[in-house]
Amino acid sequence: MPAAIIPKEAVLDRLAAAFRQHGYDGASISRLSEATGLGKASLYHYFRNGKQEMAEAVFAHVGGNFQELVIVPLTRTGDPTRRLRAAARGLDEFYGRGDWSCILDLFGIGSARQIFQPQLRSVVTGFESVLSDLAQEAGVDRITARRRAEDVVVAIQGALVVARATGERKAFTRVLKELPNRLLGID
Amino acid sequence: MPAAIIPKEAVLDRLAAAFRQHGYDGASISRLSEATGLGKASLYHYFRNGKQEMAEAVFAHVGGNFQELVIVPLTRTGDPTRRLRAAARGLDEFYGRGDWSCILDLFGIGSARQIFQPQLRSVVTGFESVLSDLAQEAGVDRITARRRAEDVVVAIQGALVVARATGERKAFTRVLKELPNRLLGID
DNA sequence: GCTACATTGTACCGAACGTTCTAACCGGAA
DNA sequence: TTCCGGTTAGAACGTTCGGTACAATGTAGC
Numbered sequence: 001m002p003a004a005i006i007p008k009e010a011v012l013d014r015l016a017a018a019f020r021q022h023g024y025d026g027a028s029i030s031r032l033s034e035a036t037g038l039g040k041a042s043l044y045h046y047f048r049n050g051k052q053e054m055a056e057a058v059f060a061h062v063g064g065n066f067q068e069l070v071i072v073p074l075t076r077t078g079d080p081t082r083r084l085r086a087a088a089r090g091l092d093e094f095y096g097r098g099d100w101s102c103i104l105d106l107f108g109i110g111s112a113r114q115i116f117q118p119q120l121r122s123v124v125t126g127f128e129s130v131l132s133d134l135a136q137e138a139g140v141d142r143i144t145a146r147r148r149a150e151d152v153v154v155a156i157q158g159a160l161v162v163a164r165a166t167g168e169r170k171a172f173t174r175v176l177k178e179l180p181n182r183l184l185g186i187d
Numbered sequence: 188m189p190a191a192i193i194p195k196e197a198v199l200d201r202l203a204a205a206f207r208q209h210g211y212d213g214a215s216i217s218r219l220s221e222a223t224g225l226g227k228a229s230l231y232h233y234f235r236n237g238k239q240e241m242a243e244a245v246f247a248h249v250g251g252n253f254q255e256l257v258i259v260p261l262t263r264t265g266d267p268t269r270r271l272r273a274a275a276r277g278l279d280e281f282y283g284r285g286d287w288s289c290i291l292d293l294f295g296i297g298s299a300r301q302i303f304q305p306q307l308r309s310v311v312t313g314f315e316s317v318l319s320d321l322a323q324e325a326g327v328d329r330i331t332a333r334r335r336a337e338d339v340v341v342a343i344q345g346a347l348v349v350a351r352a353t354g355e356r357k358a359f360t361r362v363l364k365e366l367p368n369r370l371l372g373i374d
Numbered sequence: 375g376c377t378a379c380a381t382t383g384t385a386c387c388g389a390a391c392g393t394t395c396t397a398a399c400c401g402g403a404a
Numbered sequence: 405t406t407c408c409g410g411t412t413a414g415a416a417c418g419t420t421c422g423g424t425a426c427a428a429t430g431t432a433g434c
């Protein structure tokens with residue numbers, strides 16, 4: 001069998017980039033074909049159910065990256081502040097230093113919403129509970145920990161929106177730098 | 188001459204609702220026609236340049252609402268905390284109690300981005316500077332005021348994204364309630 | 375070299391896209 | 405009452421949409 005011209009990993013990365021740039025509804029099959037360098041036939045060969053399956057694969061792939069870059073560092077053992085700094089570095093990479101939109105934002109809009117809303121919800125609550133657990137481990141009481149975890153997720157998402165609107169990533173960079181203080185610091 | 192079946196105000200409100208629900212690329216002319224109750228001919232009669240002009244009109248209209256509901260209360264005279272609470276009520280209404288997406292988010296995605304990015308930027312900087320001025324008026328030093336103003340904008344945008352993802356508006360409601368503390372409160 | 379099969383380019387489908395057009399409608403000025 | 409012109413519905417334009425069909429390609433295993 002002829003080997004794939006390009007590894008599936010790379011295909012998913014390029015699909016993700018296209019979805020991030022155009023959103024779900026704006027990412028047409030032709031654009032996805034251009035972005036990957038694969039013809040329509042190849043795309044439909046790999047993703048029998050078309051655009052929706054591409055988006056689902058991207059969602060899973062990106063979720064894996066997030067797990068690896070952010071969740072894993074957070075759930076290690078060791079000093080909570082160091083773990084948060086590692087997660088901040090992971091987030092910086094995961095979001096292309098603030099240049100990339102979050103799938104959580106994009107897939108909550110338009111026709112993607114019908115497909116992904118339940119999964120979006122569980123990603124948010126999952127991330128929040130990992131953050132909250134870390135804060136409690138560092139001695140923060142449960143109520144405060146949950147509130148701060150929510151604040152951190154809100155701040156990350158908001159910073160990405162603001163970065164995209166202004167064309168500057170300074171808000172995003174600052175949120176990441178302040179991440180340990182935002183979760184563990186004084187009220 | 189026959190009067191318009193529906194006032195232009197109402198048309199813009201319905202167009203805005205449709206854009207908010209589907210995003211720019213997802214809001215097709217047929218959907219915009221359904222949403223307004225106007226046929227394609229009427230839509231193109233009022234907006235000669237089609238979808239782009241509709242979006243521009245919506246942007247201006249929504250911008251006017253924002254000015255009226257949020258900026259005006261912030262730039263009145265009187266106690267800064269009271270003004271912030273009034274602005275919070277305005278934001279609550281402006282964002283449909285947290286159920287509506289922000290144009291700042293939606294129009295930063297896909298083909299709308301090319302059209303609106305400069306205007307998005309100036310909306311953000313404008314809102315931030317009004318907030319920052321208010322904080323300074325309340326005695327906050329300039330550096331801190333600017334940082335907190337940015338934080339507030341980030342928090343509002345992030346809360347809307349999280350609310351859409353989770354289907355709950357509690358994050359948004361909390362951000363609004365904490366708004367005076369977030370801008371004026373202790374570090 | 376032959377076969378089997380994963381992969382690909384190309385042509386094509388019906389539907390929907392944004393837009394244009396025409397013809398009808400209808401209230402007010404003449 | 406006639407007619408003007410703002411307003412309307414809806415058909416039709418060419419293009420692109422998401423998706424399918426199929427024949428050609430080329431390599432791995434025999």
